[in-house]
């Protein structure tokens with residue numbers, strides 16, 4: 001997704017998403033230092049947010065208690081914005097709490113994973129602006145944002161897809177063709193069986209959207 005030389009391999013999703021005993025056959029792509037080591041704090045941020053999703057499986061709950069919680073204890077910068085914005089959201093789901101997220105920071109990691117998976121799947125770069133949509137990130141009134149509304153139109157697709165991924169309790173993904181062009185694909189991902197994404201390319205763009 002960039003023109004820098006690759007000096008290492010990057011895991012997609014990042015290694016920190018996987019409990020130690022599940023780090024087998026992880027997906028890797030060549031990476032430059034900027035898009036590997038230098039995003040590790042953001043990787044941790046995205047992992048922390050995702051493992052707090054109330055719809056996730058037990059693997060996620062265990063990983064939250066094992067890793068995300070100690071990440072918060074280590075880093076006041078990661079913990080504070082979540083703690084100060086915690087709100088009761090039991091009107092949405094019993095015992096649920098809501099918190100605010102830094103969506104640009106979060107989306108950067110989701111897009112990074114999406115570009116890596118595309119490269120791994122097709123052997124060339126996804127030269128499109130791409131947008132992650134999900135129904136697990138809500139507006140403050142707990143309704144979907146406009147991307148979440150688009151996401152909901154893809155919900156039926158999830159049942160028909162053949163997902164890939166050696167550790168489906170943590171992560172699985174599938175691409176479908178949205179048109180005939182080599183970049184016209186839509187990516188579906190599910191983290192911990194409960195946090196889904198649909199990553200959509202901008203049909204008119206001709207470059208990547210990593211910043």
Ligand SMILES: [Zn+2]
Nearest residue numbers: 002004032035
């Ligand atoms: Zn790079």
